[in-house]
Amino acid sequence: MTLPRLLGAALALFALALVGCGETKGSTPRGSAAAPSAASGSGPHHAAEPRPVAALHLPASPPPRTVQVPILTYHRVHTFATEYTKSIPDETVEPARFAAEMRAVSRAGYHTITQTQLFGALFRGRSLPPKPVLVTADDGYADDVTQMLPVLRRMGMVATFYIITGRLHEAGFLTPAQVRALDRAGMDVGAHTRTHADLPTLPLASMRAEIAGSRRDLERVLGHPVAAFAYPYGRFDATVVAEVRRAGFVLAVTTQGGTSESSLASLTMPRIHVGRTQTAAGILACLRAVGGCGGGGGG
Ligand SMILES: [Zn+2]
8 A cells, every 4th residue: 555545544544533432521412404414425424414403401490381291102113913022012002003093193183292392382481282292102113113103204293202322223123324214204302321221220320321321322323412311111210310401301201190291390201101902092081181191101
């Protein structure tokens, strides 16, 4: 190899190293709407232009405000009989049933909203569409893209997908490219730790790595800030919530039951678990019921 070519190779390696460690502690996420789109040649992280998603920040002492926004929790949408490795049965909703549930929710006049819309309503007094509802899915199974996304797009709905970032390369889970596909389709992507850890049992350093680390992982994949978090197994305590806040999340969901979201508790929002035996009619009853149908489910 000639000297110029050797120098060129060294420069290329140096550039790669810069791309690989672009995150620093406490940095704001990089990526902006102005970032050039590169269809090829610059690595999978930059295959498409990032969405212009603004960073959201929790006010130190927000005015108390409450909104009725039920949050539905899904895990898998999949044909259980064909699962090679069986999931928890109650956490697998059949594809036809999921479609029927979304159709019923839409026909009953509910409007799915984004995390940014919920944040705007809670902290800026912004108005929401009539009968607002959040659809969420935990754990980042490939089903999110293969089963849920087509239904949501067909019906003009949005949802939030909480990703376990340490499983992005495991079989059956979303790949980074699929996570970006959800994002570019207008869906929200939130974090669900790196390893689905039982957070309250962890030493502080590990807890911090799971929470803040998963946010950094996702921001690296998406190229824009990440606002939303879901507690694995719905497990949290005061220290865990403080770490979620410290990491920069502004909205976080539990598995406690309820339909009412408050600006004073935006990091411990209740949800409605949608299990395998739930029906479209049952979901509509839950959405109407003050207090929902109780929480539960894996989280
Ligand atoms: Zn989970």
